Amino acid sequence: xxxxxxxxxxxxxxxxxxxxxxxxxxxxxxxxxxxxxxxxxxxxxxxxxxxxxxxxxxxxxxxxxxxxxxxxxxxxxxxxxxxxxxxxxxxxxxxxxxxxxxxxxxxxxxxxxxxxxxxxxxxxxxxxxxxxxxxxxxxxxxxxxxxxxxxxxxxxxxxxxxxxxxxxxxxxxxxxxxxxxxxxxxxxxxxxxxxxxxxxxxxxxxxxxxxxxxxxxxxxxxxxxxxxxxxxxxxxxxxxxxxxxxxxxxxxxxxxxxxx
Numbered sequence: 211x212x213x214x215x216x217x218x219x220x221x222x223x224x225x226x227x228x229x230x231x232x233x234x235x236x237x238x239x240x241x242x243x244x245x246x247x248x249x250x251x252x253x254x255x256x257x258x259x260x261x262x263x264x265x266x267x268x269x270x271x272x273x274x275x276x277x278x279x280x281x282x283x284x285x286x287x288x289x290x291x292x293x294x295x296x297x298x299x300x301x302x303x304x305x306x307x308x309x310x311x312x313x314x315x316x317x318x319x320x321x322x323x324x325x326x327x328x329x330x331x332x333x334x335x336x337x338x339x340x341x342x343x344x345x346x347x348x349x350x351x352x353x354x355x356x357x358x359x360x361x362x363x364x365x366x367x368x369x370x371x372x373x374x375x376x377x378x379x380x381x382x383x384x385x386x387x388x389x390x391x392x393x394x395x396x397x398x399x400x401x402x403x404x405x406x407x408x409x410x411x412x413x414x415x416x417x418x419x420x421x422x423x424x425x426x427x428x429x430x431x432x433x434x435x436x437x438x439x440x441x442x443x444x445x446x447x448x449x450x451x452x453x454x455x456x457x458x459x460x461x462x463x464x465x466x467x468x469x470x
Contacts, residue, residue, distance in 0.1 A: 213430050213446035219397050241264075247335045267322075272374075399436070409440060
């Protein structure tokens with residue numbers, strides 16, 4: 211895990227957006243795993259790049275509501291991202307909220323990801339209880355795309371009450387962990403406890419985000435409030451601020467080796 215602690219929300223948004231732009235510039239046909247929620251709004255509104263060959267794969271979608279419903283992630287993505295960029299409609303993958311066969315929809319979603327060569331970069335937020343996607347606490351750390359029942363806490367956070375959609379299709383943690391790179395973003399004091407458990411606690415289904423400790427290229431990008439409970443935050447800051455000191459000798463060594 212690489213822990214990147216920045217001073218403000220704006221710095222976090224810029225850092226994550228620049229990583230996405232850099233990936234798309236290097237690989238125009240990249241497959242991006244996208245999340246929704248309040249944290250992602252600032253990212254999707256920062257910077258522009260040519261998305262004409264990019265494929266996007268959303269983490270999840272509520273079951274039983276119309277794609278046109280303002281609560282749906284189809285609607286969220288359309289309003290906050292798709293209408294502002296040139297991603298082709300056929301390259302926008304989001305689970306069907308009204309499938310004829312739910313189990314087949316989940317299987318087809320997994321197959322669609324595989325057909326596109328897997329996800330190059332997966333964006334994640336984190337719930338106050340440590341969930342990623344809609345993998346609530348107690349979710350299997352090896353699960354695939356499936357239907358999950360949302361907790362009262364998630365409903366309260368998302369809708370301000372427990373009357374919202376109770377079920378959702380979500381990528382499983384096993385699916386998420388197959389992404390080549392994962393970037394988890396967290397902002398604010400209310401996420402500090404979950405971040406602390408995910409980064410410095412044990413790997414456990416009680417905090418699904420803790421599974422990211424096992425990923426070889428997981429980045430956790432935080433503002434100072436979300437990082438406030440991390441015991442080793444001073445170390446993480448030092449590593450980030452002095453990263454170039456490691457990279458420069460490595461590049462020099464590579465140059466000498468190539469010349470020999």
